[in-house]
Amino acid sequence: MTKKEKFYTENQERVAAYAKALSHPARVFIMNYLSSNLDKCCYSGDMATELPIARSTLSEHLKELKKAGLIQGEINPPYIKYCINKESWDEAKHIFESFFK
Amino acid sequence: MTKKEKFYTENQERVAAYAKALSHPARVFIMNYLSSNLDKCCYSGDMATELPIARSTLSEHLKELKKAGLIQGEINPPYIKYCINKESWDEAKHIFESFFK
């Protein structure tokens, strides 16, 4: 197989991207935390008190999850309210379902 | 939250570990390839002809998947026959199901 611009399917890329977002236990923790109730939202500080990592590190993990689309943050100064992005969460769910099917 | 020996739950660690194994499109490709038929097996060389990566790189990806338990390799010289590890595959499936539930 010779090199190609875009080899993997859109679907394979998507599985990999969501999987990467979930590849760190802190991020799994965050998603567990937020998905316990899909309407639940929380502030970065809420989770900071529950996680054994620096606030800045938590912020980077939130950024990763946001980048993957799994969460969204609504600015509500001086807080930022985070919650699940239901569309992406659903897409991820379906993508993994069909992946394991 | 102060530092702790083991903070995350067993389940969170497991989701993260499986997700990490699936966080590269080449590995997703491999799992797609093998899971198209759960009894399907294949040789490293079979996939090498279908993937745009060096054989040694493919070998490392296979090692990652083996480490995560998702596949197993049966030595059948000079070939090594790879196939899904059904137990782990099933566990991963269930773990993701309950994660997204």
Place this chain on the structure above:
DNA sequence: CATTTGTTTCGTATTTTTACGAAATACTAA
């Protein structure tokens, strides 16, 4: 025994991830 074959390991380099504390930001309240 020397070759061939399929595969992995090794040496190496580059990139990415993870992590922290300090500083910056952005808004509110005094």
Place this chain on the structure above:
DNA sequence: TTAGTATTTCGTAAAAATACGAAACAAATG
């Protein structure tokens, strides 16, 4: 305007992931 609060970005460092080709391996065959 100054101080305070919640959070992120920056600078930096260390560790892990990705990738390649060359060399090593292990077994079968000539």
